[in-house]
Amino acid sequence: MSRFRSLTSRLVxxxxxxVALVSLVAGTATTLAVRDQLxxxxxxxxxxxxxxxxxxxxxxxxxxxxxxxxxxGPGTLIAYLLPTPYGEVLGESPGDETVLxxxxxxALADVSTDGEVHxxxxxxxxxxxxxxxxxxxNGSPGVVVTGLPTADVDQxxxxxxxxxxLLLLLAxxxxxxxxSVLVRRQLRPLRxxxxxxxxxxxxxxxxxxxxxxxRVPAHLTDxxxxxGQVGAALNTMLDHVGxxxxxxxxxxxxxxxxxxxxxHELRTPLTTIxxxxxxxxxxPDDKAAADTALAKVEEESGRMTALVEDLLLLARLDxxxxxxxxxxxxxxxxxxxxxxxxVLAPDHLWRLSLPESSVEVIGDExxxxxxxxxxxxxxxxxxxxxxxxxxxxxxxxxxxxxDGPGFPPDLVPHAFERFARGDAARVRAGKAGGYxxxxxxxxxxxxxxxxxxxxxxxxxxxxxxxxxxxxxx
Numbered sequence: 001m002s003r004f005r006s007l008t009s010r011l012v013x014x015x016x017x018x019v020a021l022v023s024l025v026a027g028t029a030t031t032l033a034v035r036d037q038l039x040x041x042x043x044x045x046x047x048x049x050x051x052x053x054x055x056x057x058x059x060x061x062x063x064x065x066x067x068x069x070x071x072x073g074p075g076t077l078i079a080y081l082l083p084t085p086y087g088e089v090l091g092e093s094p095g096d097e098t099v100l101x102x103x104x105x106x107a108l109a110d111v112s113t114d115g116e117v118h119x120x121x122x123x124x125x126x127x128x129x130x131x132x133x134x135x136x137x138n139g140s141p142g143v144v145v146t147g148l149p150t151a152d153v154d155q156x157x158x159x160x161x162x163x164x165x166l167l168l169l170l171a172x173x174x175x176x177x178x179x180s181v182l183v184r185r186q187l188r189p190l191r192x193x194x195x196x197x198x199x200x201x202x203x204x205x206x207x208x209x210x211x212x213x214x215r216v217p218a219h220l221t222d223x224x225x226x227x228g229q230v231g232a233a234l235n236t237m238l239d240h241v242g243x244x245x246x247x248x249x250x251x252x253x254x255x256x257x258x259x260x261x262x263x264h265e266l267r268t269p270l271t272t273i274x275x276x277x278x279x280x281x282x283x284p285d286d287k288a289a290a291d292t293a294l295a296k297v298e299e300e301s302g303r304m305t306a307l308v309e310d311l312l313l314l315a316r317l318d319x320x321x322x323x324x325x326x327x328x329x330x331x332x333x334x335x336x337x338x339x340x341x342x343v344l345a346p347d348h349l350w351r352l353s354l355p356e357s358s359v360e361v362i363g364d365e366x367x368x369x370x371x372x373x374x375x376x377x378x379x380x381x382x383x384x385x386x387x388x389x390x391x392x393x394x395x396x397x398x399x400x401x402x403d404g405p406g407f408p409p410d411l412v413p414h415a416f417e418r419f420a421r422g423d424a425a426r427v428r429a430g431k432a433g434g435y436x437x438x439x440x441x442x443x444x445x446x447x448x449x450x451x452x453x454x455x456x457x458x459x460x461x462x463x464x465x466x467x468x469x470x471x472x473x
Contacts, residue, residue, distance in 0.1 A: 008187055012179045019175040020168065027164035034160060038153045039129065043117040046131050050146045053078055073148075077128055079108050081143040089125050098125065108132070108145045119150070126151055189220050189227045193234060200238065214238065262311060269300035310437045317444040323364035330359040330368070330468075331393055337372040338391050347385035353392040361396065361468045363449045368468075371445050374438040375400045375464055396469030397451070407457040415455050416443035442466075 049072060072078070072090055079087025079100060087100035087108065100108075103123040111118055111132040120130050130147030137144070193216050200214045216235050222228035276293035283289040331354055338352050361368070372391075379389045383404030390401045407415055416439045442464075446453045451468040 007190075008180070008183050011183045011187075012176060015179040015183070016172055016175045019171055023164075023168045023171055027161075027168065031157060031160055031164065035153065035157050038156060039150075042129050042148055042150065042153060046117050046129050046146065046148050049076055049148065050131050050133060050144065053144055053146055075149045077108075077122065077125065077130065077145070077147040077149075079105060079145040080137055081105070081109055081132075081145065082137055082140065085109070087145070100125070109143075111145055113143055117147075120147070122147075125149070127154070190230070192217065193220055193227065193231050197234060262307075266304060266307065269304050272300045273297050307437070310441060314437070314441065314444055317448050323367055323445075323448055325362055326365070328361050328363050328365045328368055330361050330398060332358075333365070333369055333372060334391055334393055334398060337369065337376055340373075341376045341380060341389075345380045348380060348383070349386065349388040351388060351390040353390060355393060355395075359393045359395060359398075363468060364445075367445045368449075371442050371466065372398070374442050375466075378438050379404070379462075397465065397467040399463055399465040401461075401463045403460050404462060406459045406462045407455070412455060412457050415439050415457075416453065439464075 052072060074090055074092045076090045077087065077100075078090070079085065085105045087105055088097040089100065091097050100122070101124050104125060107120055107122055108130065111120060111130055113132045113134050115131060115133055117129050117131045120128050122128050122130075127150045128147040129150055130145055132143050132145040135142055135144045196214055196216045215238060216231035220227060220231040221235060223232050273296070276296045280290045280293035334352065334354070338350055341348075342350050376389070376391070379387075379400055379402045383389070383402050387402050387404040392399050392401070443453050446466055446468065449468055450470065451466065453467070454465050456463050456465075
């Protein structure tokens, strides 16, 4: 059955089976109709024959004399069922009659005298359509039977069946040949779609940048056809796969860049610690050098600890670890953060714009405090003295605005990416620098809360907006 696994074979086989079924039904119906019509004509002749038969004459030495049979044709059966029955089948000429045997007369004796035509197999002479009627024969009650042979009808029906079988075979051959050609032609578009899918399956998709340009041709994507629906669906799937592969490649590149950036940021304090440790070791008697070395080691250790903690928090947020979900008084949190910022940067002008009623959100208070602190620290570090920084609260979130120089235009689209900083040389984190994780932490924490953070920056007008409302995500 493996040869019928292909769709082409199954469709052709189905078409051939349907042709065979229809032909059989039509042939059977035709044969039965023709046979019924021929038998009807034969029965009419039988009825006409019984009306033309007269009782036999007196008995002579050879038996009873046949009656006048009128215009009866060759092969007509006439029988008189008397105490001494007699019957014969007419031949082509007078005197060429065939006398019925006792077995034949016995078979005719079973025919009902209802005037209807019946099928009888008469031994010695074949199948007949006969009718029997009661009659007075030579003054005695008897039965007259007459009939005609069904051989001609049977032969004609047999010829018709043979012809129908031959025509059926020819029809099946034609259906198989023509159907195979037509089905293959109709399935050609489907094979083209399959070829596209096969070409895509042979592409190396495991890693690296993938260019997925294979698509089903436009003429095979008409959704009004079944093949077009398959082609359109395959193109849509390939678009999604292509987008996913691009996103995966970007993610791989980001991971590689992230590892490189983290290594770079950790290498600098480690190098500093190694240098000052070597300095202290080379001057064991110099207490001032040892104190300086220990102070730098402590400072760099603190920097590395902060960096590692930020990286660990980002990893936890990326893994989907849930945060606390409880009511947080955002108004109080903003007041405390701005108060701390005024102490840390008295040379900046800090403003706080709050609505009349307290703003409350659902989230993790510690992480939201980190969001506010990072945004204020970012505004403080990257704006000159005298910059006005305004923190405004609104239902479901807050915003931080400053009138400083703003973000470099090429940095704005990447501001929330990890280790994104305006200095392309990745200068060492110092008083005015950072590791480039502050805004990425803000974005990760807000996203984990189901919120959204956005940036709008031009010189003299920079605003970071945090939306923590339920509809923000």
